[in-house]
Each structure stands twice: as structure tokens, then as C-alpha cells.
Amino acid sequence: MTNFPHCGLLFLCALSFCANAAEPGFIKDASATLQARNYYFSRDFSGIVGANQQSKAEEWGQGFIFNFKSGYTPGPLGVGVDAIGLLGLKLDSSPDRTGTGLLPVQDDGRAADEYSRVGATLKMRYSKTELKVGELQTNLPILQYNDSRLLPPTYQGVSLTSAEITGLTLQAGHLSSTSLRNEAGDEKMIAMLGHLPQRQADSDAFNYAGGDYSFNANRTTASLWYGRLEDIYQQGFVGLKHSQPLGDWTLGANLGYFTAREQGDARLGDVDNRAFYSLLSAKRGGHTFSVGYQAIYGDDAFPRVFPNISPLGNEVPTYEFSYTDERSWQVRYDYDFVAMGIPGLTATVRYLKGNNVDTGLGFEGKEHERDLDLGYAVQSGLLRGLGIRLRNAMARSNYRSDIDENRVILSYTWTLL
Incomplete structure (x- = not known):
């Protein structure tokens, strides 16, 4: 092909x-x-x-x-x-x-x-x-x-x-297809609501405009965006990121709020969604501790262009935790082994739990997921450019299929110019 x-x-x-x-x-x-x-x-x-x-x-x-x-x-x-x-x-x-x-x-x-x-x-x-x-x-x-x-x-x-303005980056665009x-x-573009692709309707236009403004010595960034999948849905986003040194610690906050509704011919019918997420972190040396809370409101799950991800704080590669009315929490720990003298080696463990899902089946949907990630990138010598990532995930739900997942990714990058 x-x-x-x-x-x-x-x-x-x-x-x-x-x-x-x-x-x-x-x-x-x-x-x-x-x-x-x-x-x-x-x-x-x-x-x-x-x-x-x-x-x-x-x-x-x-x-x-x-x-x-x-x-x-x-x-x-x-x-x-x-x-x-x-x-x-x-x-x-x-x-x-x-x-x-x-x-x-x-x-x-x-x-x-x-x-x-x-x-x-x-x-x-x-x-x-x-x-x-x-x-x-x-x-x-x-x-x-x-x-x-x-x-x-x-x-x-x-x-x-x-x-052109210091700290401010503005963007706009028109996309007509995707590979x-x-x-x-x-291919024409389709929407995904929560974890379900909506293949019954497609679009040949995604238009967007927005910007990010960084200030406070680039420790704070405010974002405002608008996107529209023509004749399917339109979506707005406002976000705030902040990083604050505090002694030996660096505290971080990542907050965002989405709104979405149907657009144009409304080929998927009415769309009603609002989503809030927060991810707070504390970093010291090689350790980073994070906690997150995410809430989905409205009559529909969170929309996005299939099969893209989103910046929702609790979205991970196996479950999205973004179905109708879902509330979810996350705890996460990252360690960078450079603090132990092993540059290039990183590890992540996280646990997420969601509930209050409107399944439309007469019962409350619940789910949880545990992820383990390990990565190493060779820093020098003949094998510089070689990387390996290992991922193991366990996801369980009472309204969608349970998943046990493993990924092994080897990559090598040659710099030609």
C-alpha cells in the first residue's frame, strides 16, 4: 500500500x-x-x-x-x-x-x-x-x-x-484530510466520543484558531483555543500551566476546561459536553509526584478527532476516562535515574480510577487502570540514538472490555544532516 x-x-x-x-x-x-x-x-x-x-x-x-x-x-x-x-x-x-x-x-x-x-x-x-x-x-x-x-x-x-509579540504564539489552520x-x-476525518469512533459521519474540514501566552519568566502559560470539525462538532478550550520553584522543590499545575456542542449539519446529532481537568505535581531531584482530578459533564462523552489523544489530565493510552458524566482521579510517580548517575533511564507508575459513568444501561459505570512504563535512551558511544520503552497496563471496567496490555518499542535514530 x-x-x-x-x-x-x-x-x-x-x-x-x-x-x-x-x-x-x-x-x-x-x-x-x-x-x-x-x-x-x-x-x-x-x-x-x-x-x-x-x-x-x-x-x-x-x-x-x-x-x-x-x-x-x-x-x-x-x-x-x-x-x-x-x-x-x-x-x-x-x-x-x-x-x-x-x-x-x-x-x-x-x-x-x-x-x-x-x-x-x-x-x-x-x-x-x-x-x-x-x-x-x-x-x-x-x-x-x-x-x-x-x-x-x-x-x-x-x-x-x-x-511577533514576545511570549504570545498565535496559530490558525484549515485541514482537509488525514493520513x-x-x-x-x-481519509476524511471522523469524531470519537469517549472511546467510541463515530464512523457513521465524516468531515473534510477541521478549522482551528488559538494561542498560548507565556509570562512570569515563562513559568506561566495561558491558552485559549477553538476547533471545529465541520458539520459534526465545535469545541472551545481554556488552559493554564504554572511551574513554581520552592526551595528544593518545583511545584506544577496544569488546568484546563473544554466545552463542545454540535456544529453545522450536526451529522452526529446534538453534542453536549463540558470537561474539566487538573494535574498537580511536585518535583524534587529525580522524583516527581502527581495527582489529578477530571470531570466530564453534559449528555455526551468527550469529543475529539479519531484517533487523536487529548491533553485531558487523566487520559492515558489504554482507557481515556472521558465517558459521559465520568469523574476520575489519578496518582502518579515518575523517577529520572539521572539523579542516581544513570542518565537516560526513566520510570513511571500510575493508578487511575473512574466512576459515575452514565452507561445508558441502567447502572453506574466504573473503571480503573494501572500503568508501568520504563524507558532508556543510550546517551553516548556507538549506540547513541538507541532507545527502548517497555509498557505494561492493566485496565478493568464494568461497562467496557477489560484489557491487559504490553508494548515493547525499540527505536534508533540516525542524524543524516
Whole structure:
């Protein structure tokens, strides 16, 4: 499965531009990396809820991610090009174990042997304002980047970023399609409510605008955003982050509030959601202790563009804790082993519990999850650029399928330029 439509045409134009743009800034400030990512993913299901009675999702894949970023041509209006190349290879799969999100599933129920994509972005910069057209990887509160599988997702569209005022970053954009994390082609966008994809309605436009303002020596950031999945839902967000040194400690706060309702033709019907989250932390040396509280209000679960994550404080990769009327709590502990003289080694353990879920089935939904994460990145020597991540999760619920999950991710990044 290979994609080379209009993005490929833009890529060819970009290469032609590069050939004629041998300017010092364009070449001197360019960078290129190639990452090899080996990903094993396993989920065992029990107490299965829903039409899909598959008891296990387990696959293994090898991915390659090439990223090229040019500098800018000299002059008041600088022009540059970014390019991305993605290749995913199947190492192990079976029709009774698909659905991990690592590999495309074909019409016969089998995972594709390979899938690939090439895309390019034309960028223009004037002063501290930048316009991008083409392949985009947005990372916004109302459309947060989700690189949690073999290959990263991308969007196709236009984005504008301006940082002309010190501390203030403004952004706006229009996205017309997406390339999912396990697909090669362009797709229309659909919504997800809580943990359920809404495949009965799609959209070919996501518009956004907003900004972040950092002050207080960059220890405090206030955010205000608006996003709209055309004819499905619109969403607003206000957020506040603060970091405060206090002796040997650093205290942190991350607060946010979302509102959402239907938009345009309302292809999913009425949407009524409000969500509040808080995540408070205390860091000393290599230790970071965190507690979080999250509350979902309204008649519907939290909406987002599928399969993106959100900045909700209690959203984790297995359960989202964002279903209708859900209240959830989190305790988390992180340790950075650099404090013990082992740079690059990190560990995380967290426990989350949710209740008060309106299941629509006449009983209160409850769920909990425990996660263990261990990561190591080689810091020097011949293996510098090699990283390994191990993840084990146990999630239990009385209204959705229970999950036991394991992930093993090996990655190696070559710096080419």
C-alpha cells in the first residue's frame, strides 16, 4: 500500500525547488533524520463488551520514519521545504489478532505486508510568522498529535503560526484530510466520543484558531483555543500551566476546561459536553509526584478527532476516562535515574480510577487502570540514538472490555544532516 497522490506532486515540486535554492541559509540550516522503530503491541481482552468478540489484538511491525527540514532562503520572505517519508513492514500478524493500530487491515481481514507514504510541506516565513502548506503534524489542545503506534499520523492542509509579540504564539489552520497512523492514503476525518469512533459521519474540514501566552519568566502559560470539525462538532478550550520553584522543590499545575456542542449539519446529532481537568505535581531531584482530578459533564462523552489523544489530565493510552458524566482521579510517580548517575533511564507508575459513568444501561459505570512504563535512551558511544520503552497496563471496567496490555518499542535514530 503506497500513497503518492497530490502530496507526491507537492514533493516533486519541493525537490525541484530545492535544486534551484542552493542558498547558504536553505542548506546550512537543513536537518535530516531517519528513525527505525520496531514495535510489538499486545492487548488481551476479557469480559468483552460490544459486537467485536475478538479476544486478543497482537501484532509486531518495523517502521522507518524519514524527516527532512530545510532552512530558509535569505531575504525578508524566506522559503523552505519539509518532507516526510514513512514505511511500515509487517513482521507478525494474524486475522484473529489484528486491530492493534500498527498495520492496515485489508478487505480479507489480514494485515497488509507493507504500507508507505511520502509527503512534503512548502513553508514561508516573514519575520516571526510562518505559513505551511501540505503535510502537517499539528499538536494543539483541540487536535493533539498522537504518535503512539508504529508510524505517526499526518494531516493535509494549511497552517499559520505567528510569534511577533514576545511570549504570545498565535496559530490558525484549515485541514482537509488525514493520513491515519496505520494507513497510507488520505481519509476524511471522523469524531470519537469517549472511546467510541463515530464512523457513521465524516468531515473534510477541521478549522482551528488559538494561542498560548507565556509570562512570569515563562513559568506561566495561558491558552485559549477553538476547533471545529465541520458539520459534526465545535469545541472551545481554556488552559493554564504554572511551574513554581520552592526551595528544593518545583511545584506544577496544569488546568484546563473544554466545552463542545454540535456544529453545522450536526451529522452526529446534538453534542453536549463540558470537561474539566487538573494535574498537580511536585518535583524534587529525580522524583516527581502527581495527582489529578477530571470531570466530564453534559449528555455526551468527550469529543475529539479519531484517533487523536487529548491533553485531558487523566487520559492515558489504554482507557481515556472521558465517558459521559465520568469523574476520575489519578496518582502518579515518575523517577529520572539521572539523579542516581544513570542518565537516560526513566520510570513511571500510575493508578487511575473512574466512576459515575452514565452507561445508558441502567447502572453506574466504573473503571480503573494501572500503568508501568520504563524507558532508556543510550546517551553516548556507538549506540547513541538507541532507545527502548517497555509498557505494561492493566485496565478493568464494568461497562467496557477489560484489557491487559504490553508494548515493547525499540527505536534508533540516525542524524543524516
